[in-house]
Amino acid sequence: MEINKDLIAASSTPLVLAILAEGDSYGYAILRRVQELSGGRMEWTDGMLYPVLHRLERAGHIQARWQVAESGRRRKYYRMTPQGRAQLAEERRQWQTVDATLRGIWRMLSLAVPAAPPLQAA
Amino acid sequence: MLEEQIEQWRSYLRNRQAIHTVDIAELEDHLREQIGALSAAGLAPDEAFLVAVKRLGNLDALSREFAREHSDRLWKQLVVPAADTGEPQAAARTDALVAFGLAVAAAVAIKVPALFGMQLDQDAGFYVRNLSLFVLPLLTGYFVWKRRLETRTLPWLATAFVAAGVFANVYPFTPEGNTEILAAIHGPIALWIVVGVAYAGGRWGEVAGRMDFIRFSGELFIYYVLIALGGGVLMGFTAGIFEAIGIDIEPIFESWILPCGAVGGVLVASWLVEAKQSVIENMAPVLARLFTPLFAIVLLVFLGIVLGTGRGLDIEREVLIIFDLLLVVVLGLLLYSISARDPRSPAGAFDWLLVVLVLSALLADAVALWAIAARITEFGFTPNRVAALGMNVILLVNLAWSAVLSIRFLRGRGAFADLERWQTNYLWVYAVWAAIVVITFPPIFRFI
Numbered sequence: 001m002e003i004n005k006d007l008i009a010a011s012s013t014p015l016v017l018a019i020l021a022e023g024d025s026y027g028y029a030i031l032r033r034v035q036e037l038s039g040g041r042m043e044w045t046d047g048m049l050y051p052v053l054h055r056l057e058r059a060g061h062i063q064a065r066w067q068v069a070e071s072g073r074r075r076k077y078y079r080m081t082p083q084g085r086a087q088l089a090e091e092r093r094q095w096q097t098v099d100a101t102l103r104g105i106w107r108m109l110s111l112a113v114p115a116a117p118p119l120q121a122a
Numbered sequence: 123m124l125e126e127q128i129e130q131w132r133s134y135l136r137n138r139q140a141i142h143t144v145d146i147a148e149l150e151d152h153l154r155e156q157i158g159a160l161s162a163a164g165l166a167p168d169e170a171f172l173v174a175v176k177r178l179g180n181l182d183a184l185s186r187e188f189a190r191e192h193s194d195r196l197w198k199q200l201v202v203p204a205a206d207t208g209e210p211q212a213a214a215r216t217d218a219l220v221a222f223g224l225a226v227a228a229a230v231a232i233k234v235p236a237l238f239g240m241q242l243d244q245d246a247g248f249y250v251r252n253l254s255l256f257v258l259p260l261l262t263g264y265f266v267w268k269r270r271l272e273t274r275t276l277p278w279l280a281t282a283f284v285a286a287g288v289f290a291n292v293y294p295f296t297p298e299g300n301t302e303i304l305a306a307i308h309g310p311i312a313l314w315i316v317v318g319v320a321y322a323g324g325r326w327g328e329v330a331g332r333m334d335f336i337r338f339s340g341e342l343f344i345y346y347v348l349i350a351l352g353g354g355v356l357m358g359f360t361a362g363i364f365e366a367i368g369i370d371i372e373p374i375f376e377s378w379i380l381p382c383g384a385v386g387g388v389l390v391a392s393w394l395v396e397a398k399q400s401v402i403e404n405m406a407p408v409l410a411r412l413f414t415p416l417f418a419i420v421l422l423v424f425l426g427i428v429l430g431t432g433r434g435l436d437i438e439r440e441v442l443i444i445f446d447l448l449l450v451v452v453l454g455l456l457l458y459s460i461s462a463r464d465p466r467s468p469a470g471a472f473d474w475l476l477v478v479l480v481l482s483a484l485l486a487d488a489v490a491l492w493a494i495a496a497r498i499t500e501f502g503f504t505p506n507r508v509a510a511l512g513m514n515v516i517l518l519v520n521l522a523w524s525a526v527l528s529i530r531f532l533r534g535r536g537a538f539a540d541l542e543r544w545q546t547n548y549l550w551v552y553a554v555w556a557a558i559v560v561i562t563f564p565p566i567f568r569f570i
Contacts, residue, residue, distance in 0.1 A: 047179040050188075054188075
């Protein structure tokens with residue numbers, strides 16, 4: 001399913017922050033996690049993740065460090081900061097409001113929106 | 123095979139201004155991880171590479187996204203070198219330290235004579251004649267160090283400075299006389315070529331080496347003017363805020379800040395030019411391009427009026443100076459247009475414009491010389507007038523031959539390189555003429 005570009009952009013911040021809240025990670029692994037969580041239905045262009053990470057880093061929500069990975073290559077890991085945690089809570093509150101509002105109106109319209117296909121194993 | 127492809131991809135990314143080396147490293151890690159996963163799923167390495175690159179996204183879109191996040195990167199930063207350059211950074215730091223050290227040394231040097239009772243205001247003549255000797259040896263030293271100049275060149279450079287010091291100080295000049303001022307003006311011009319030899323660092327014999335020095339000189343001038351303007355603003359505020367608390371900084375300003383800043387600024391400006399030459403577009407050619415048409419228009423209008431109305435030139439005594447300066451400016455426009463031109467590109471409209479500029483300047487100068495020649499005997503041969511006339515002849519010869527070479531080039535009968543060679547060889551003429559003025563004029567004119 002093709003998801004609107006604006007929606008992808010808007011949801012990237014809470015998604016990346018939430019994934020980093022699970023533990024430190026790096027670009028490729030974050031993308032894999034997004035794929036896994038969405039059952040492969042949210043397609044990000046891989047490269048676009050990095051400007052998002054850099055923006056979050058500049059805002060102070062996450063912190064980067066270079067470290068040698070088990071593969072022997074140097075890899076840039078990101079870690080969430082306390083400020084990022086607060087930001088995630090705030091994002092979550094906002095998204096829940098949006099979500100709750102939409103749910104309400106979907107119910108009232110009782111439109112037969114074709115439901116998304118069931119999650120497949122990533 | 124795969125490594126080659128990745129290297130190619132990397133060099134492709136390096137051309138993107140908004141994507142820095144660290145980002146490339148981060149993206150490369152991603153790419154390799156992706157290739158690894160795809161290969162494990164059964165793809166051949168080159169297929170895996172293609173898929174992985176495609177998944178990273180369109181390069182234009184990606185670099186646009188990076189540019190949006192790092193908009194500062196589109197402005198090339200000079201003073202703060204990129205944090206990821208690694209080893210060259212240490213060299214850059216050493217370079218900066220040496221340059222600033224020499225700047226401080228120049229600032230100290232100019233205050234040393236004060237220890238022996240030479241005051242700036244009372245012994246102005248001494249300082250004016252020797253000013254360049256406080257700076258240029260240090261600047262030369264900077265380039266000797268930076269270019270690791272061969273030691274057999276060093277005695278020649280040293281001899282030039284010693285000779286300059288001798289000629290500046292042994293003549294019994296009349297205080298504030300004409301010959302003293304002429305010597306003060308021409309000394310630095312003659313010594314500038316010594317700086318050039320050090321700057322070119324063994325490439326002085328090549329046209330390209332001397333052309334680089336011409337480029338350096340233009341940029342240095344622009345940087346120095348900018349630094350001086352900044353210094354002026356700083357001093358203005360300093361004077362203002364200290365006056366508010368009843369402290370007059372003028373004495374400190376005159377005897378310390380101005381002389382030390384003026385000599386130190388040359389070294390700092392030189393270092394800046396060196397540090398940024400490959401980073402930022404050179405300014406002198408930009409200004410030359412901007413002002414060439416404007417000067418051409420002014421000169422054409424001037425000539426039109428003179429020739430059209432037959433209006434005679436009002437021959438003031440110093441009219442030659444203004445025409446000398448005009449030729450210097452025209453030469454500068456020509457020189458910096460040449461310096462930024464790709465010698466292989468074919469002749470274009472701008473080359474014609476340059477010829478028009480040079481020809482109109484020659485014509486304007488000829489009109490002035492004609493008017494002066496008629497009355498030169500009446501005015502008499504003072505040192506200033508002879509020096510101005512000599513300079514005028516030198517510039518006239520240069521521009522006239524440049525015009526010939528340019529026209530030959532435009533008509534396809536000569537190479538652009540001829541013009542470059544002519545200009546770079548001519549550097550010697552300025553230096554030799556300046557040396558003649560410094561060495562022979564004072565005795566010829568009895569030190570007046």
